[in-house]
Amino acid sequence: MLTKQQKVAIVEELAKAFKDNDLVLMVDYKGLNVAQFNELRSSLLENGGKIKVVKNKLLNLALQEAGFSDEHDKYLVGPTAVVYSLDGDPVSILKALVKFAKTNESLEFKGGYFYGDIINAEQVIEYSKLPSREELLGILLNRMQSPISGLVFSLSGILRKFLYALNAIKEKKSGGGE
The missing domain is CATH 1.20.5 (Single alpha-helices involved in coiled-coils or other helix-helix interfaces)
Structure with missing residues (x-):
């Protein structure tokens, strides 16, 4: 169990990472084993992205602190990992995610923010084609x-x-x- 200080630190770290970020995406990782999750993490890092498993409540607080609207609430259900851009091209990160999801059907897109606009799972796939x-x-x-x-x-x-x-x-x- 995380202490209150640890939770505050996580929220602050994520809010800082999300501010002025072009991509913040929530995914359901249920069904992925550790090897698959590490493969996904490596693929995202190669494309300038990062994935992090976070409790939904902490993720919600971080998104609000970063200035995002409340429209993401519907995506914060069940096991959630957040994918965001470190310094990479958001489209390249989406391409890496979609490519991984084709071979690992356990990864499901929930939705998120792409250049400030709220997007759903179908739009993730469409934007990855750009x-x-x-x-x-x-x-x-x-x-x-x-x-x-x-x-x-x-x-x-x-x-x-x-x-x-x-x-x-x-x-x-x-x-x-x-």
Whole structure:
């Protein structure tokens, strides 16, 4: 049994981790053995996430202290573990969770917060299909480079034609002066 001081410390630690966090997700881990849970923990850490088993009452207090609405109450039933982002891309963390859940059906998504909006289990799966932050940055960079590349190609074509014209004039003058 935890002492009151330990409970306060847990709530403060979680509230600090949840503040300004883009992903806070509650999952039901009932049915996972220790090896499976450790595998999930490792997978999340690789993607910049963390999972922690917490009593529902402490989790509720931490979420309230972090400034989240009370809409999460319906997810705080039964055994609950909370998944949140340490420094990783929230979409990558969701992808890791969904991938793990496909092979371990005991893991069930309850719901949580994604970029401040409340989400349910179906939305977790949908959001995991989004491109990751790195993929989106790559797409954006490619789109930004396309017009520039087109401009460079067009300008080099104009310059090439100008040089051909100068060469033709040079040859005509050197051929006509003989």
